[in-house]
Amino acid sequence: MDYRIGVDLGGTKMLLALATADEGEVIRTKKVFTKAAEGPQVILQHLIESIEEFLSKEGLSFNRLEGVGFCMAGFYDIRSSRIVSSPNLPGWEMFPLEKELKERLRLPVIIENDANAAAYGEYIFGAGRGKKNLVNITLGTGIGAGIIAEGKIYRGSGGFAGEIGHLNVLPNGPLCGCGRCGCLESLSSGSAIEREGRLLLAESFPLPGAARDVDAGLTASHVFAAARDGNKEAIKIVERAAYYLGLALSFLVNILNPELIIIGGGLANNGDALFDPVRRYLNEAAIGPSGEMVALVPAELGEEAGVRGILSLLDEFLKGR
Ligand SMILES: [Zn+2]
Structure with missing residues (x-):
């Protein structure tokens, strides 16, 4: 239980970042293309497979993960933990994102809008x-x-x-x-x-x-x-x-x-x-x-701003529990 993953899901690609729990250091990133037209279930399945593949390349098993931070483009309603809609990702209307991610990952998960996560990344590690x-x-x-x-x-x-x-x-x-x-x-x-x-x-x-x-x-x-x-x-x-x-x-x-x-x-x-x-x-x-x-x-931070920000928010969340 000593690694974490940050995910930034966009309309064309998904960026994954693997970080250590103690230092918060990003040790590897990976970009995969998003099957945007196929809707949330296919994309989340693809995400799980990508995480497993990513970990196995590092010689790590899934049970070494202690949490996942997930950010995506779209209107995420913090009251209902649902995506209201996402302009570049069809089929996500009122999608219960938190529930679906937790069921699939069985790990602590935090969710954030991608622009907020990028701002947090720049604030903690970048120009801010x-x-x-x-x-x-x-x-x-x-x-x-x-x-x-x-x-x-x-x-x-x-x-x-x-x-x-x-x-x-x-x-x-x-x-x-x-x-x-x-x-x-x-x-x-x-x-x-x-x-x-x-x-x-x-x-x-x-x-x-x-x-x-x-x-x-x-x-x-x-x-x-x-x-x-x-x-x-x-x-x-x-x-x-x-x-x-x-x-x-x-x-x-x-x-x-x-x-x-x-x-x-x-x-x-x-x-x-x-x-x-x-x-x-x-x-x-x-x-x-x-x-x-x-x-x-x-x-x-370029395109890593979102994953860096969400990993930092995940760190605060896990420490605050
Ligand atoms: Zn407009």
């Missing part, structure tokens, strides 16, 4: 070390956030706090995956930048260097590359995405007065090309004192 009030934003295909208030995850009354991606920043704006129009996610996410880039491509958007022939494979990084190359239309796309992100962050800053906003996810790899305009628009829109004190920094 030593800060007690922060927001961790994941800027990728979608936009998620986890809030740390006074050193604890702020979950709200049902567990649904931190949905920054669906702040309505442009009434009647582009259609969002949630069915509403003008959400931040429809304006500043990787998919939004990609969509705008493709619209330009249809009007013979001159792309730089190797990106010239990408056509259908165009991604947000091609748009950033074109902007770096001085392409005026690409610069406009980046500025617009940064404007709405800065605006949304100003809402958080005015309400929460955090000392730190951490930005991770694929888009954060664009560095100052993203951070500079976001910081500028954030400072313009936020109230003076809060805007002046908040630092905007890149995340440090």
Whole structure:
């Protein structure tokens, strides 16, 4: 009973991390593709098999595990311990996640929303070390956030706090995956930048260097590359995405007065090309004192933020029993 496993389930992949109980050190991680379309029962069965295979490769048996921390994308209701729904995982509506995991694992299990777990990971081990009030934003295909208030995850009354991606920043704006129009996610996410880039491509958007022939494979990084190359239309796309992100962050800053906003996810790899305009628009829109004190920094843990965070929460849970 001296090992623990952290799991981060997303729409396309599942990340497993094996850690020791005493040091909490992650000794190995493993990525497996998610059979997203097959629904929760198949995915959980696949998870159990993946854990067994993972352990056996380390020469460990299942009874060496003392707990599992599980985080996933989706609305997890902390009152009923059910997933209400998950935008990229069909078939999870009202799924009794805690009950199902405990029945299958027969071990102590904790469950968390993935954005909260990632925020906790950055808070304990990453860019947020030593800060007690922060927001961790994941800027990728979608936009998620986890809030740390006074050193604890702020979950709200049902567990649904931190949905920054669906702040309505442009009434009647582009259609969002949630069915509403003008959400931040429809304006500043990787998919939004990609969509705008493709619209330009249809009007013979001159792309730089190797990106010239990408056509259908165009991604947000091609748009950033074109902007770096001085392409005026690409610069406009980046500025617009940064404007709405800065605006949304100003809402958080005015309400929460955090000392730190951490930005991770694929888009954060664009560095100052993203951070500079976001910081500028954030400072313009936020109230003076809060805007002046908040630092905007890149995340440090990459895709391991979620499993690191959930393992840390599991450690606190097991010690507190
Ligand atoms: Zn939305």
